[in-house]
Amino acid sequence: MTSPVALLLLLTAAALTVTGTPTAYEALRTYNFPPGILPIGVTNYELDKSSGNFRADLNRSCSFSLQGSYQLSYKSTITGKITENRLTDLRGISVKVMFFWVNILEVVRKSDNLDFSVGVASAAFPLDDFFESPQCGCGLDCDPLRIRKLKLNTKNPSLSSS
Template identity: 80%
Template sequence: MTNSAISLLLLLLTAALNVSGAPTAYEALRNFNFPEGILPKGVIGYKLDESNGDFRADLNGSCNFSLDGSYQLSYQSTITGHITENRLTNLRGISVKVLFFWVNILEVVRKGDNLDFSVGVASASFPLDNFFVSPQCGCGLDCDSIKIRKLKLPIINPSLSSS
């Protein structure tokens, strides 16, 4: 079976699950108090172990885009981690370009109306309303020459330990 045939099959299975009432990956995020825009459009499947919070989200291939021309993000085709109310930890599969280097986003914590993204030794805090819309692979939030919204600048917090 080719990759495109497998992707189509996964997409059809995901659509069938959604008809049966199973939540989408985006709805599952909302159940843990996260906005859907922390995942790009195009999640074709996900698994969530409700007993321990381990999750896996699958995209139709890797996904790269820039936000407001300042942040370059890269999502691998599979994203894994652990989710609890207001906290994503042990993240694998998401990275951001900082200066000339790609660094992994390891944790996302919701603190009130902000999301704190940690790369280990530093974190950046963004207003929650930056994440109400899911970006699209390739063009982010600036697709078809229509700017959806302007990304608000973060508050940078250097730290030696994740909180």
């Protein structure tokens, strides 16, 4: 006799097999992009394969720092156009440059680098930096023990963080 839990799991697996809808992160891979250009938390996405127009919805707006110096901000909805190795017409992603927030308008994959363009300037980063999706609030530096230590140190300045 099959248990209700096992039956539910089988039905869920069958439904996923029938629909075969990839996640937003899997869809990025089909266009030669790593999943880490989107933060954790995509709740829905739409992709028109004929035009490349896409929309990704996050569970909330999101910001975090990468490599200790770049602050990124994602609105709750991100739109643009995707083709192999190229994201264009981006809306909803910005980076802090000096004292100003500027929109990232385009991302291009060139070999093992991703070039991020804000229009008048661009910066290249190694592809390896984007294999893991960042988490809202802490980016890729989300070690719970480290976060707990930092919180304790702010309450008791005589403790040092290591």
